[in-house]
Amino acid sequence: MKVQSFGGSDAESVVVFEKSALPHLDAAYNLARWLVKNEHDAEDVVQESFLRAFKFYGSFRGGDFRKWLLTIVRHTCYTWLKENRSPGNVLPFDEAIHGDVVAASNQELELMKNADVKLVREAVQDLPVEFREILILREMEGLSYKEIADMANVPLGTVMSRLARARKWLQDRLSKRLKRREA
Amino acid sequence: MDCKNVQDLLSAYSDRELDLVKSLDVENHLEECISCADKTKAYTALNNLTRTPSLYYNAPARLRERISASLEKEDAQIKRSRINFRWIGYAASIVFAFFLGFMSQQFKPSSSAEDAFNQEIVSSHLRSLMPDHLTDVASTDQHTVKPWFNGKVEYSPVVKDFASQGFPLIGGRLDSINLKRVPVLVYARHKHFINLYSWPSSDKTTGVHVSTLHGYHIAGWVSAGTAYYAVSDLNVSELQDFVKLFQTQS
Numbered sequence: 001m002k003v004q005s006f007g008g009s010d011a012e013s014v015v016v017f018e019k020s021a022l023p024h025l026d027a028a029y030n031l032a033r034w035l036v037k038n039e040h041d042a043e044d045v046v047q048e049s050f051l052r053a054f055k056f057y058g059s060f061r062g063g064d065f066r067k068w069l070l071t072i073v074r075h076t077c078y079t080w081l082k083e084n085r086s087p088g089n090v091l092p093f094d095e096a097i098h099g100d101v102v103a104a105s106n107q108e109l110e111l112m113k114n115a116d117v118k119l120v121r122e123a124v125q126d127l128p129v130e131f132r133e134i135l136i137l138r139e140m141e142g143l144s145y146k147e148i149a150d151m152a153n154v155p156l157g158t159v160m161s162r163l164a165r166a167r168k169w170l171q172d173r174l175s176k177r178l179k180r181r182e183a
Numbered sequence: 184m185d186c187k188n189v190q191d192l193l194s195a196y197s198d199r200e201l202d203l204v205k206s207l208d209v210e211n212h213l214e215e216c217i218s219c220a221d222k223t224k225a226y227t228a229l230n231n232l233t234r235t236p237s238l239y240y241n242a243p244a245r246l247r248e249r250i251s252a253s254l255e256k257e258d259a260q261i262k263r264s265r266i267n268f269r270w271i272g273y274a275a276s277i278v279f280a281f282f283l284g285f286m287s288q289q290f291k292p293s294s295s296a297e298d299a300f301n302q303e304i305v306s307s308h309l310r311s312l313m314p315d316h317l318t319d320v321a322s323t324d325q326h327t328v329k330p331w332f333n334g335k336v337e338y339s340p341v342v343k344d345f346a347s348q349g350f351p352l353i354g355g356r357l358d359s360i361n362l363k364r365v366p367v368l369v370y371a372r373h374k375h376f377i378n379l380y381s382w383p384s385s386d387k388t389t390g391v392h393v394s395t396l397h398g399y400h401i402a403g404w405v406s407a408g409t410a411y412y413a414v415s416d417l418n419v420s421e422l423q424d425f426v427k428l429f430q431t432q433s
Contacts, residue, residue, distance in 0.1 A: 014254045022247065029242035043246050050250045051257055117237045124233065138198065139233040145200045164194035167229055174229075 017054050024066045025050075027141060028073045034136050035077040035129060036084075045080050049073040070141070071151045074133065081129065123173045131166040134159055184212045189219050197226040300361070301396045307358050308378050308399060308414040311369070317376065318354030318369050328355040332366050338409075340366040340381050345428050350377070370425065375417040377425060384410035391426050393419055402426050 028049060033042040049072045060068055124132060133152065137143045145163075149156045189212045195201050196209050213220045311317050320331040329342040335357055344352040353369040353376070360380060370377040384405050391404045400422050402413045411429070415422055 014251075014258045017254065018251065022250075025242045025247060025250070026239075029246065030240045033240040039243075042240075043243070043249070046242070046246060047250055047253055051253055054254050054257060117235055120232050120235070121238055124238070135233060139230060140239055145195075145198070160195050160200070163198070164191070167194050167226065170233075171225060171229055 013057075014054075017057050020057075020065050021050060021053060021069060024069050027066055028069055030140060031070055031073050031133075031136055032077055034124070035074070035133060036080060037125060041080065041084070045076050046073065049076045052076065066141075067143070067147060067151060070137070074151060119174060119177055120170075123170050123177070126173070127166055127169065131162050131169075134162050135166050138163060184208045186212075186216060186219055189213070189216070190222060193219070193223055193226055197223065197230060297394065298396075301394055301401055304360060304380065304401060304412055304414055305396045305399045307360060307380075311356065311358075311367070311378055312376065317356065319356045321354040323352050323354075325352060328352065328368070331355055332357075336364055336366045338366070338381075338383050340368060342368060343429060343432055345370070345425070345432065348428055349373075350425050350428060372415070372417050372421060372425065375415055377413055377415040377417060377422070379429070380412040380414070381409050383408060386410065391423065393423070395419075404430070406430065 025046070028046050029042060032045045032049070033039065036042050036045055049069070053069055053072050056072075124135065127135065130152075134148055137148045137151070138145075143151070145156055145159045149159045152159070189209055192201060192205060192209055196206065199206075201209065213223060320328055322328050322331075323344070323346065325342040325344045329339065332339045332355060340355075342352070342355070346352065350370050350372050353371050356367045356369060356378075358365050358367045358378075358380065360382070363382060365380050365382045368379040368381075370379065385408070386405045388407065389405045391402055393400055393402045395401070399414060399416050400419050402419075402422050402425075404411055404426070411426075413422060413426055413429075415425075417425075
């Protein structure tokens with residue numbers, strides 16, 4: 001029975017855990033919400049993640065608790081996605097860059113300033129989940145490439161390239177939508 | 184570095200994740216290339232967009248309570264299973280204690296008083312067989328051995344010598360039986376030793392009773408207010424010869 005289970009050691013184990021964990025509830029929920037794409041399931045996933053984190057708190061060796069917790073969250077999300085995602089939900093990731101790259105950059109810049117949140121949100125949601133995850137962790141949680149690579153268990157180069165590709169795609173998508181709107 | 188190279192690196196550059204050398208190279212290029220510089224600004228703008236606070240999902244209030252409740256429930260469950268495990272531990276140790284007790288009984292005779300006594304006296308005999316434990320006074324002369332006991336024991340034993348009959352006196356010793364200090368006379372028969380214990384007894388005179396423990400024979404009798412026990416690994420019949428000698432010879 002070598003699994004180190006933390007809970008139940010004393011009356012305050014929940015209190016101690018919550019003190020470490022609850023400050024990161026929003027980060028956990030945000031990641032889950034972006035990955036599973038709806039409120040109800042995100043709550044379930046987060047609850048399950050916290051429960052798991054509580055059970056394995058004994059194996060937490062100090063360091064960045066948020067990273068440790070988010071690793072559990074992402075893992076739980078992917079398990080959920082494997083069980084619940086229907087193949088039809090996966091959009092094709094069209095990475096072809098349309099138009100003249102050099103001339104578009106000034107235009108892009110202008111359009112970006114007018115972009116509204118709804119457009120951006122839809123665009124990010126349409127990213128494939130592996131690309132979306134890295135973008136969220138980078139932009140919303142401010143994690144370094146190395147930290148993301150550790151959490152997602154992929155090479156650093158993969159993080160770098162997925163981020164670059166996700167951003168290119170987002171730019172392309174946003175400028176297209178904005179052009180369409182203004183037309 | 185040309186534009187193509189730089190553009191591949193701009194995403195990482197915008198995150199400050201390029202190594203120093205590459206960063207410097209990109210910067211040098213950006214100072215001279217407006218198109219790439221614009222692209223860099225576009226990356227920065229996009230990154231800022233994705234960091235808009237309104238894109239961040241905060242946890243609903245009820246989720247915090249849900250989680251607290253589920254943690255408490257889990258904690259209680261773990262505590263309950265811990266207690267069960269503890270009780271299993273108690274039960275196991277009680278069973279084990281019984282087992283130990285049972286096993287120890289295998290090495291002890293049944294707990295009658297005679298058995299306990301035999302055990303004690305044979306243990307004493309065994310101890311005397313260890314190096315330098317046999318006699319406190321080593322002398323074949325009864326006139327040396329008897330006075331030696333004076334002042335050392337309450338009761339001074341009758342000392343006899345049967346050297347001519349093949350049971351020579353070896354010496355005397357002080358010992359402890361049943362918490363009492365007792366005198367012991369040591370005799371030999373060939374290679375065997377006989378320890379003869381004696382002490383005052385209020386019992387009536389008895390015949391000789393022989394018992395055996397672990398191959399050692401104990402011949403006991405009461406005579407004229409004294410209890411005697413002769414202990415030896417000598418065979419029973421020769422031991423009984425010794426006893427008869429002691430009883431009859433003055």
